[in-house]
Amino acid sequence: MSTRADDLIDRRRLRRKLTFWRVIAFLVIALALAGSLRWLFAERLATATAHIAQVRIEGTITEDDELLERLDRIRESGAVKGVILTVDSPGGTTAGGEAVFEEIRRLAEEKPVVAQVGTLAASAGYMIASAADHIVARQSSIVGSIGVIVQIPNVTDLMENVGVTVEEVKSSPLKAEPSPFNATTEEERAMLRAMVLDSYDWFIGLVTDRRPLSRGEVTALADGSVFTGRQALDRKLVDALGGKREAKEWLVERGVDENLEIVEWKAETSGGSLFFSEAAGAWLARMLGVPQQGGILSLLGAERIFLDGLLSVWQPEMTHLPD
Numbered sequence: 089m090s091t092r093a094d095d096l097i098d099r100r101r102l103r104r105k106l107t108f109w110r111v112i113a114f115l116v117i118a119l120a121l122a123g124s125l126r127w128l129f130a131e132r133l134a135t136a137t138a139h140i141a142q143v144r145i146e147g148t149i150t151e152d153d154e155l156l157e158r159l160d161r162i163r164e165s166g167a168v169k170g171v172i173l174t175v176d177s178p179g180g181t182t183a184g185g186e187a188v189f190e191e192i193r194r195l196a197e198e199k200p201v202v203a204q205v206g207t208l209a210a211s212a213g214y215m216i217a218s219a220a221d222h223i224v225a226r227q228s229s230i231v232g233s234i235g236v237i238v239q240i241p242n243v244t245d246l247m248e249n250v251g252v253t254v255e256e257v258k259s260s261p262l263k264a265e266p267s268p269f270n271a272t273t274e275e276e277r278a279m280l281r282a283m284v285l286d287s288y289d290w291f292i293g294l295v296t297d298r299r300p301l302s303r304g305e306v307t308a309l310a311d312g313s314v315f316t317g318r319q320a321l322d323r324k325l326v327d328a329l330g331g332k333r334e335a336k337e338w339l340v341e342r343g344v345d346e347n348l349e350i351v352e353w354k355a356e357t358s359g360g361s362l363f364f365s366e367a368a369g370a371w372l373a374r375m376l377g378v379p380q381q382g383g384i385l386s387l388l389g390a391e392r393i394f395l396d397g398l399l400s401v402w403q404p405e406m407t408h409l410p411d
Contacts, residue, residue, distance in 0.1 A: 139351040140339060141168045142332075148401070149180030149188065149212045154355050156191050162353060163195045169348060170339035171201045172332060173220055179211030179401035182236055182287055189294070192219035200342040204335040205229045205326065210314055210402035214325070215291065218298040223326040224335045225317035231325055233402040234295060234310035236287040238280050240266045287398050300324050314402060 141162050162168050173192065179185065195201055196219065203220035210233035217223050225231055247253065247269065254269040262279060266272045292310050296303045301324050309323055320326045328334055340346045
């Protein structure tokens with residue numbers, strides 16, 4: 089009899105424990121949902137009222153459909169009264185920079201747009217900054233590197249060492265050339281140089297149209313050189329020194345209400361989720377000592393390995409590693 093009573097007591101204890109943990113699990117899920125919904129609706133509410141939109145353009149530039157769509161939504165939004173582009177990029181593909189440049193120009197036809205340079209706006213990064221009607225840079229920002237480059241790896245020595253050969257049959261000598269599997273010929277170099285110079289000429293024309301400089305002055309600056317923000321101001325590649333505050337002051341001078349808040353328009357396709365938010369991801373990145381923008385690939389500079397086509401990217405040679 090006592091055994092049955094003990095069994096009943098144990099079952100009741102087990103039920104209480106199960107009920108307790110079910111309640112805890114329900115509360116955790118409810119809090120996670122509430123936090124996610126609060127974050128979601130707070131962002132929606134912020135972008136629904138009159139404000140200044142901030143867009144971050146960071147890292148290596150490629151053809152980014154999400155960014156283009158975001159800029160288009162900003163253009164169409166009646167709540168956006170002005171735009172601050174925060175640029176921090178070494179450049180990227182020429183076509184990617186061109187696409188973003190054109191979308192910013194469409195935006196600037198309807199709303200005042202100012203670019204605020206962070207650490208770096210080089211090559212295609214500077215191309216994008218020049219699409220704005222005013223450029224603000226820090227005194228120590230890196231600006232410039234106007235130019236185009238194409239790079240082809242050559243693995244012929246490696247293939248010879250491991251005993252691998254590549255045989256091919258093609259319709260003409262320049263088909264699929266240059267190739268990493270054989271040395272580049274003078275004819276192939278001439279073809280590539282013609283492409284590079286054509287895009288370079290287009291890049292110079294673009295900067296000439298956007299900056300208070302003659303074509304000759306732009307050409308003299310477009311030798312791949314980079315400049316500090318102070319030097320860039322002297323050369324008219326930027327319009328003022330400062331940061332986000334100075335960028336907002338320029339918008340106010342253009343009639344934007346100075347009391348409006350700056351609201352960042354973030355990418356909708358972020359890595360966050362209901363149970364692992366973007367904030368949590370940023371916290372984890374900080375704990376690991378990894379950059380929050382771009383992650384491990386950005387830290388190692390390896391993302392540039394995956395670029396294809398003509399590049400407008402600043403690629404300084406690291407000749408000495410710091411101790």
